[in-house]
Amino acid sequence: MLDLELLRSFVAVVDAGGFTRAGARVHRTQSTVSQQIKRLEDDLGQALLNRTGKDVTPTESGERLLSYARRLLSLAEEARDVVARPNGEGAVRLGIPEDFAAYRLTKLLASFARSRPGLRLDVRAAQSVDLKRDLERGDLDLALLKRAAEGRDAIAVWPERLHWITSGSHPCDANAASLPLIFFPTGCLYRARAIHAIESAGRRWHMAYCSANLAGIQAAVAAGLGLSILPAIAIQPDHRRLTAKDGFAPIDSTELALVASPDASPATLRLADRLAEFCDAIQAKAA
Secondary structure (H helix, E strand, O other): OOOHHHHHHHHHHHHHOOHHHHHHHHOOOHHHHHHHHHHHHHHHOOOOEEEEOOEEEEOHHHHHHHHHHHHHHHHHHHHHHHHHOOOOOEEEEEEEOHHHHOOOHHHHHHHHHHHOOOEEEEEEEOOHHHHHHHHHOOOOOEEEEEEEOOOOOOOEEEEEOEEEEEEOOOOOOOOOOEEEEEEOOOOOHHHHHHHHHHHHOOOEEEEEEEOOOHHHHHHHHHHOOOEEEEEHHHOOOOEEEEOHHHOOOOOOOEEEEEEEOOOOOHHHHHHHHHHHHHHHHHHHHHO
16 A cells, blocks of 8 residues: 555655755655655655756656656545544635736635635735735734745745846836836835845936736836836736846846744645645746
């Protein structure tokens, strides 16, 4: 019989692309995860992972096992919930950045909520500075945060590359005496990065358009009202990226971090697993 804990670690290693991040995902040390994979390979008599430097990829046997492992884990979770679910599972309070609220994440959250009718899912889309504050004071159970690259105190992190953008059809004058900017209100990490970069270059700027939602910023850029900084997933076909050749140096790295409260419930951690898979898929697509 296949051990579900071993399968869970195997899937985590494949999805995360390495043992360290997989350990954070399944709440085990790197050495424990490595031992679990060896046990699974010994049980099956097959090598399941290719280990090349820091990169870990499934072998042909690993690829065949992966789909079965996902199905077995999903069925096990469903059976556990059906048998053990109380009349009410309480609530999970989730915070997400505005650009993820406008992306496909809403479908994932709706699917998660439908699969657990006894659970109340409360979702708040806001700036990361507000989400971090609410998580620290106990008003959120789980949050996806945009932050400076730290790589710690999180279930998982994903590097985020930011791009200067302008309108594709009505580009702004890159040599203007004062650069028109389009951003979220004060507190936005991207806004702070942009202002710092412009002022460090000895240039002037003014806030031409300020919006509390991503759609407004995207539309204002497309119309040619000014410049902005956005991650790859938020850049639209009617936007044009600006590079060093246009006079805009690369922006300092940021990251997307998945952070849970210290006393996160099992339901919160299950949602964290789903969110981590979602972000892994986005990262792979952007690579």
